[in-house]
Amino acid sequence: MTYGLKVFNGDNQTVIDSRDSASSLLKVASGNVTGGNFAYPSGVAVGDLFFVRLPSSGTIAENMLIFGNSRTVYSTVTGSKPWIKASTMAGNVSNHESGYGLNVFTSAGTAASNLIFSTIPGEALDVIAVGSYNSISGTSLQVSINSTAPHYVLIPGTIYYFYPGGSWPANFPMLVQVSYTFTYSGSTLSSISVNKYINTGGASNTPISYGNQSYMIIRLRSD
Numbered sequence: 001m002t003y004g005l006k007v008f009n010g011d012n013q014t015v016i017d018s019r020d021s022a023s024s025l026l027k028v029a030s031g032n033v034t035g036g037n038f039a040y041p042s043g044v045a046v047g048d049l050f051f052v053r054l055p056s057s058g059t060i061a062e063n064m065l066i067f068g069n070s071r072t073v074y075s076t077v078t079g080s081k082p083w084i085k086a087s088t089m090a091g092n093v094s095n096h097e098s099g100y101g102l103n104v105f106t107s108a109g110t111a112a113s114n115l116i117f118s119t120i121p122g123e124a125l126d127v128i129a130v131g132s133y134n135s136i137s138g139t140s141l142q143v144s145i146n147s148t149a150p151h152y153v154l155i156p157g158t159i160y161y162f163y164p165g166g167s168w169p170a171n172f173p174m175l176v177q178v179s180y181t182f183t184y185s186g187s188t189l190s191s192i193s194v195n196k197y198i199n200t201g202g203a204s205n206t207p208i209s210y211g212n213q214s215y216m217i218i219r220l221r222s223d
Contacts, residue, residue, distance in 0.1 A: 024116065027123040027220065029085040036078045040071055049086040051152035051218060054182040061179030064161035074160040084152060086125055128217040133178060133210040139197035145189045149219050153180040153192065157213035175199040178210055192217055
């Protein structure tokens, strides 16, 4: 017999499992970026869980053919855009023993390094949608939001590439998007579409295969 805590949501998906060495996510850094093409913020490295929110309708994805630490991100929204860097709760919650709430640890003990879930920090993250781009049937997956709460999307793993055509590698225009599109109605975020397609100047988009990269949509639990 083993001891622990396991919590399921209404869809029978596991939300908390004290046997899991991974923990819930929370915000560990934040700021704002501007422009239609912007660099990764200082303190955010390739491989980090880097999320950006578009405050108005538009599309966002990482620029293709930019490598290493010089990576840049393309966005049709050129104004200020909030970003956050996320990490696991383990080792990142310094005040987990103060106040009231629920803490869940691994069997290794009650140190902060063993924390997998806590209601103490106010900047924990809720995962709204997550999956592999290759699991998307067709050219996009539309995730209904219908909320005024700020939602963020995972930038690493996305691609934006536009070639106007006219010479090598093609005489025709080419647009590749493994991206997110935010759609607002007033101040309400109606939906976020997860896109995965190529367009070679025709009227319709064509689905593309894209390895095992993952998409993710999150919101701050405190919002």
